[in-house]
Amino acid sequence: MEKPNAKPGLLIIAALLAACSTVPMTTSLLDQTRRDYSAAQNNPAVVRHAALELKLAGDALELANVAAKRDDSIVQIDRLAYVAKQKVALAHEVAKQKSAEISVAGAAQERDRMRLAQRTNEADQAKSAADQARMDTRLAQSDTADAQRAAQDAQRSTADAQARAAMLESQMAALSAKQTERGLVITLGAVLFATDQASLNSTGQQTIQKLAEVLQQNPQRTVLIEGFTDNTGTTLHNQALSERRANAVRTALQERGVMANRVAVRGYGESFPVGDNETASNRQTNRRVEIVLSDETGHVNPR
CATH class of the missing domain: 3.30.1330.60 (OmpA-like domain)
Known part of the structure; x- marks a missing residue:
């Protein structure tokens, strides 16, 4: 009795192993870095204020992805992923800092605007007060002149009455x-x-x-x-x-x-x-x- 031929089974196993070898290598650190980078891409502040840092982080992540596709060692992949992760964190930090600076600058501008508005208001009030003071002075002078004329008229009337x-x-x-x-x-x-x-x-x-x-x-x-x-x-x-x-x-x-x-x-x-x-x-x-x-x-x- 002839023995069963084992060659076909070995061929199937070899094919499966070959297929598995085409799946890119990844690590938990690399996956986390990819998620961090995606979040940074969707953050308007990072896109607006840390475009260069975001690009550098993307370049570093691409190096880690290439190493994973080459089936480099886990140590090498994590090293590159760590560098990319740090660059993503740097992009977030730069965006945060610049946002804060812009906020501070905006607050300073608002303070300046408020100071200018206050000084303008004070100047307007001072001008109004000066105008009112001049008007009051003119009115007082007019009243004084009127009073003097009235007094003179009264004196003349009194003198006329006395004469009559x-x-x-x-x-x-x-x-x-x-x-x-x-x-x-x-x-x-x-x-x-x-x-x-x-x-x-x-x-x-x-x-x-x-x-x-x-x-x-x-x-x-x-x-x-x-x-x-x-x-x-x-x-x-x-x-x-x-x-x-x-x-x-x-x-x-x-x-x-x-x-x-x-x-x-x-x-x-x-x-x-x-x-x-x-x-x-x-x-x-x-x-x-x-x-x-x-x-x-x-x-x-x-x-």
Whole structure:
């Protein structure tokens, strides 16, 4: 009996061994380096800031890959893989450092920008303050000038008022006016009217002329004309006579240019006597017309 031929089995084993020998050699360190390099390639910071270091790391990794394909020893492959791994780490470190430098530079630029903005703002505020100060100064100067003009106007007004008051006092003194609680009062006695008449005689006309001139020079003033009689005759007759005499004075003033709205009249008849009507002289005193000059506002205090 012939023995089985073992040659085909040996051929199969040899073929398997030959196929295995074509698979590239690798190590755990090489695999780790490949992963590190791939991560570096996918890192934008490394690509942007450490391009040269990344290329050198790739070149070193390629040497390790070639050694693995040649089936160099594990020691040789790991040595080359270690060098490549260190270069990958260096690329990461360079990228990190440059990123930090850029960040610091950016922060410095931002600080500079903020400082510039702050100084610009301070300059603007200083300019605004200076402009406001100049405006305030101009306003103060204008206010001072206005105040000075106002003071001068007030002084002139006061001087004018004093001059008018002095002139009025002189004119009223010429009319024998008396100062009372109601104001200056001019009394036209019975001698200025004909007996039991309301017509002014020539002396009375002269007095009214002077009073008209006073009123024309003092347009803010008015007069109240009050007529009175003694108790001779009936009350009704005396009331009418007092009114006619007051109206006669008003008419005389109007004829001399005094507006009607500046002259008011009242007739009191035999009321408010200044004497007791027991003597002729007292009765003559009671037969009178009183002219009350208003204050500067045109007001006359009531009786």
